Amino acid sequence: MKAKDRVKSQDKHILNLAHIVGGARSILYLKEDLVAYDCDGFTIHKHLPKAVVFPKNTQEVAEIVKYCSKNELPFLARGAGTGLSGGAIPLNGEIIISMVRMKKLISVDLENRRAVVEPGFVNLKLTNSISDKGYYYAPDPSSQYCCTIGGNVAENAGGAHCLKYGVTTNHILGLEVVMPNGEIVEIGKDGIPDAPGYDLLGLITGSEGTLGIVTKITVRVLKNPEGKQTVLAYFDRVEDGSQAVSDIISAGIVPAALEMMDKTAIEGVEAAAFPVGHPKDIEAVLLIEVDGIAAGIQEQIDQILEVCRKRNVREVRAAGSEEERARWWANRKTGFGAMGAISPDYLVQDGVIPRSRLPEVLSRINQISSESGLRIANIFHAGDGNLHPLVLFDARIPGESEKALEAGSQCLKVCADVGGTITGEHGVGIEKREEMRFVFTEEEIAAQTDVREVFNPHNLLNAGKLFPSPGRCAEVKKEMKAQAIS
Amino acid sequence: MITAESLSALKTYLREDQIVQSKDSSPFGNSGNMAVFPETEEEIAAVLKYANSNDLTINIMGGGTKRGFGGLTEKADILLSLDKYTGIVEHTPGDMTLTVKAGSRFKDLQDYLAQHNQKISLDPYWPENATIGGIIAANESGPKRLGYGSARDAVIGLRTVYPDGKVIRSGGRVVKNVAGYDMNKLFIGAMGTLGVISEITLKLRPVPKCESLVLVSFPKGNLEKIKAFGVKVLDSMIEPVSLELLNPALSDKLAGINTYTIAMSLEDVESSVRYQEEFVRNMMPGDAELLIYPKDKADLFWDRFYTHTPNGLDRELPIQTEGSIKIGTINLEAVSVLKDTELLQDRFNVKIESHGGLGHGLSQVTIRGAESDVANATAHVRDIAEKTGGYAVVTHLPFELRKKFDVWGNKPSYFFLLQGIKAKVDPNKTLSPNRFIGGI
Numbered sequence: 001m002k003a004k005d006r007v008k009s010q011d012k013h014i015l016n017l018a019h020i021v022g023g024a025r026s027i028l029y030l031k032e033d034l035v036a037y038d039c040d041g042f043t044i045h046k047h048l049p050k051a052v053v054f055p056k057n058t059q060e061v062a063e064i065v066k067y068c069s070k071n072e073l074p075f076l077a078r079g080a081g082t083g084l085s086g087g088a089i090p091l092n093g094e095i096i097i098s099m100v101r102m103k104k105l106i107s108v109d110l111e112n113r114r115a116v117v118e119p120g121f122v123n124l125k126l127t128n129s130i131s132d133k134g135y136y137y138a139p140d141p142s143s144q145y146c147c148t149i150g151g152n153v154a155e156n157a158g159g160a161h162c163l164k165y166g167v168t169t170n171h172i173l174g175l176e177v178v179m180p181n182g183e184i185v186e187i188g189k190d191g192i193p194d195a196p197g198y199d200l201l202g203l204i205t206g207s208e209g210t211l212g213i214v215t216k217i218t219v220r221v222l223k224n225p226e227g228k229q230t231v232l233a234y235f236d237r238v239e240d241g242s243q244a245v246s247d248i249i250s251a252g253i254v255p256a257a258l259e260m261m262d263k264t265a266i267e268g269v270e271a272a273a274f275p276v277g278h279p280k281d282i283e284a285v286l287l288i289e290v291d292g293i294a295a296g297i298q299e300q301i302d303q304i305l306e307v308c309r310k311r312n313v314r315e316v317r318a319a320g321s322e323e324e325r326a327r328w329w330a331n332r333k334t335g336f337g338a339m340g341a342i343s344p345d346y347l348v349q350d351g352v353i354p355r356s357r358l359p360e361v362l363s364r365i366n367q368i369s370s371e372s373g374l375r376i377a378n379i380f381h382a383g384d385g386n387l388h389p390l391v392l393f394d395a396r397i398p399g400e401s402e403k404a405l406e407a408g409s410q411c412l413k414v415c416a417d418v419g420g421t422i423t424g425e426h427g428v429g430i431e432k433r434e435e436m437r438f439v440f441t442e443e444e445i446a447a448q449t450d451v452r453e454v455f456n457p458h459n460l461l462n463a464g465k466l467f468p469s470p471g472r473c474a475e476v477k478k479e480m481k482a483q484a485i486s
Numbered sequence: 487m488i489t490a491e492s493l494s495a496l497k498t499y500l501r502e503d504q505i506v507q508s509k510d511s512s513p514f515g516n517s518g519n520m521a522v523f524p525e526t527e528e529e530i531a532a533v534l535k536y537a538n539s540n541d542l543t544i545n546i547m548g549g550g551t552k553r554g555f556g557g558l559t560e561k562a563d564i565l566l567s568l569d570k571y572t573g574i575v576e577h578t579p580g581d582m583t584l585t586v587k588a589g590s591r592f593k594d595l596q597d598y599l600a601q602h603n604q605k606i607s608l609d610p611y612w613p614e615n616a617t618i619g620g621i622i623a624a625n626e627s628g629p630k631r632l633g634y635g636s637a638r639d640a641v642i643g644l645r646t647v648y649p650d651g652k653v654i655r656s657g658g659r660v661v662k663n664v665a666g667y668d669m670n671k672l673f674i675g676a677m678g679t680l681g682v683i684s685e686i687t688l689k690l691r692p693v694p695k696c697e698s699l700v701l702v703s704f705p706k707g708n709l710e711k712i713k714a715f716g717v718k719v720l721d722s723m724i725e726p727v728s729l730e731l732l733n734p735a736l737s738d739k740l741a742g743i744n745t746y747t748i749a750m751s752l753e754d755v756e757s758s759v760r761y762q763e764e765f766v767r768n769m770m771p772g773d774a775e776l777l778i779y780p781k782d783k784a785d786l787f788w789d790r791f792y793t794h795t796p797n798g799l800d801r802e803l804p805i806q807t808e809g810s811i812k813i814g815t816i817n818l819e820a821v822s823v824l825k826d827t828e829l830l831q832d833r834f835n836v837k838i839e840s841h842g843g844l845g846h847g848l849s850q851v852t853i854r855g856a857e858s859d860v861a862n863a864t865a866h867v868r869d870i871a872e873k874t875g876g877y878a879v880v881t882h883l884p885f886e887l888r889k890k891f892d893v894w895g896n897k898p899s900y901f902f903l904l905q906g907i908k909a910k911v912d913p914n915k916t917l918s919p920n921r922f923i924g925g926i
Contacts, residue, residue, distance in 0.1 A: 111818055300755060432665075451672070
């Protein structure tokens with residue numbers, strides 16, 4: 001064995017895991033290396049993993065999982081680590097199984113509109129690999145240039161264009177999964193729809209890595225729409241902007257995207273890297289995109305312009321060029337990061353509301369803002385009701401981080417109270433475990449943990465995520481038992 | 487066994503007229519020794535809870551169109567009918583969401599929504615009889631699945647009554663939701679083996695401003711050419727909502743054209759629909775024939791389409807035995823499924839009507855003939871499906887034939903997971919015993 005392949009550790013688990021993945025180049029176990037894996041895109045909780053292993057194929061994943069299971073070592077899978085709710089944080093000192101070396105595009109079958117990828121394959125690369133043939137992969141989370149499709153499956157990721165085309169679960173046709181006992185199962189063979197039996201594809205997608213480890217994914221790919229046009233509209237009153245959104249939808253138009261930003265958000269994006277000259281004194285900007293058969297686009301654009309005018313729009317216009325359209329989108333898509341230009345720190349929330357309740361929700365969020373003394377910007381996937389309140393704060397001021405977390409949680413409470421939910425695309429992870437109680441009863445949470453027990457009976461796979469703890473007496477007992485064992 | 491004691495116990499939850507003791511009999515089974523008609527969710531929960539703790543079994547029925555779909559229990563102790571559990575709970579036109587009680591008839595809902603220029607984007611068989619609950623529980627979809635997706639794309643929230651009487655909500659009333667496990671998916675297509683779906687929240691679509699039906703028929707019946715045409719359509723920029731191949735018998739029944747025909751529904755603004763019609767006219771092969779139906783004529787076509795399959799609601803068996811089979815394959819294999827099943831007609835002296843979606847890979851084959859011939863042909867349909875790597879599930883067959891033929895086919899390798907879920911949710915096997923795959 002070459003020196004660089006030798007593992008310099010006395011820990012038998014490290015040595016055995018290294019053996020499975022083929023040596024030192026496929027495992028990290030020194031503290032200085034592990035620090036990079038102590039959190040994901042949610043940086044408030046941190047914990048070091050015991051080790052990080054980099055399997056090359058499904059068999060290695062299965063062997064790692066079998067080893068961990070046999071030795072009662074907690075473990076979890078990780079993609080690019082862009083998750084915003086802490087789903088990949090090793091709370092219990094897990095063995096992290098990094099999927100980044102399983103990054104092949106296995107096959108593309110455009111005639112049957114499907115592609116097979118390994119979980120570490122980056123989202124945007126799929127579209128880039130097939131765009132010359134006129135096809136694309138629809139789910140487009142803002143992190144798509146670096147996030148992996150395996151991670152997208154775990155989180156059931158969304159994106160700006162899911163209003164018309166749906167989120168990840170609507171595009172997954174098949175999965176190969178390593179179960180928490182190491183068994184490999186194939187669900188949705190060859191991407192054939194409606195396999196007889198309960199819909200495990202749908203259940204596993206969005207289970208935040210707590211039911212199994214996905215090692216192969218069959219996705220649906222779509223033909224590029226022939227035409228596309230984007231409209232920008234400025235409103236002096238949020239109510240008018242919000243009503244315009246409802247009117248567009250009620251007019252029978254299904255836009256590909258329908259985005260809104262409020263005054264504070266506009267201040268942020270205009271101060272950041274991609275300003276487009278939005279007026280500073282308006283209360284809402286709408287970005288509306290329509291796609292489809294080119295011959296039918298203008299008819300819909302005319303109707304959108306008319307709806308906006310009826311709702312007292314200050315200014316409304318369609319993009320004059322592809323370049324202008326791209327600038328509008330760059331301004332919007334970098335919206336979260338742009339808050340850094342007007343605040344040292346910010347916290348992203350991810351509530352969903354019935355879109356007709358927007359004016360009421362925004363006024364309640366304003367109230368939370370004034371009570372907490374923290375500014376809150378709102379970026380809104382208005383078409384599907386997914387609201388991202390961005391709580392602006394300064395972590396250097398003692399107590400302000402806690403205040404921001406509290407304000408974020410209150411925003412989610414408002415969303416839940418109007419009949420909405422606590423997360424539309426970022427997942428529950430660690431961050432929103434307690435907020436699960438805003439939307440589910442103890443019994444409903446127990447119904448979900450019952451399902452987890454079928455797949456993950458010893459709860460070694462990604463424990464402590466998704467559900468509030470202690471959820472109920474039985475959960476407490478189980479945890480106590482687990483502690484007694486370790 | 488229903489005893490006098492259990493009957494009087496049920497009467498504490500239900501009025502006399504909600505309990506029917508006359509033996510409900512159907513040649514399709516999935517019946518009960520007595521029938522109950524709850525009108526509230528509390529009543530559903532009370533019946534389930536009572537049955538679950540007293541070793542009684544329950545079959546669930548909506549409109550009854552799927553009584554011939556799965557199931558080896560001719561009569562459970564109780565038949566729970568959702569016939570009286572109907573109505574709209576909430577419709578918010580601005581949010582394009584609808585919450586309804588499970589026993590609501592599909593067509594009633596569509597008629598109501600049409601007043602708001604909205605619709606549920608599903609297209610099941612027998613819309614006048616079928617209930618939304620049954621459609622969701624059986625995960626039924628039609629040709630327009632290509633453009634609009636299936637139940638798993640349309641359902642955003644459910645209330646499900648568990649066998650022990652708990653009501654479990656899943657999803658919600660918003661169109662985007664990743665809080666917790668996506669439990670909706672578990673109940674869609676579960677054939678009532680996990681709980682009674684009592685309330686359903688759906689994401690709606692606008693009624694298209696313009697609609698037409700393009701029928702491209704192929705008198706020479708060359709299936710390679712038909713497939714090539716399908717591939718060309720799928721690779722083009724047009725966006726048909728259906729791309730459904732009909733066999734000659736079905737095409738004849740629906741449109742009077744006795745050749746293989748592709749039915750493309752175009753639904754968009756008018757300029758787009760007209761443009762797509764012209765596009766098809768210009769791209770189709772020279773020996774193909776084109777018919778374009780405007781909306782009213784298209785509606786009649788689709789009405790005939792959605793009622794061409796056998797209906798489990800029938801009280802008596804027709805003279806000829808009927809069977810219907812859903813086949814799942816890789817999308818374009820639908821062509822070879824139709825081609826190969828066509829040959830069974832002469833071989834077994836049966837009549838076959840079939841259709842398959844070139845863009846979604848689901849086909850439906852309906853067989854009519856003498857009982858033994860239908861049974862033999864059905865077995866061969868499964869062979870044909872499995873040869874392509876797909877599956878075949880029999881969605882309609884008389885009870886007696888279902889006893890002899892495993893309508894679900896082989897269990898998947900992960901069957902232990904399905905069994906595990908059933909055991910957690912319904913450990914006493916109270917609900918729909920033996921209705922589903924592998925005896926679940």
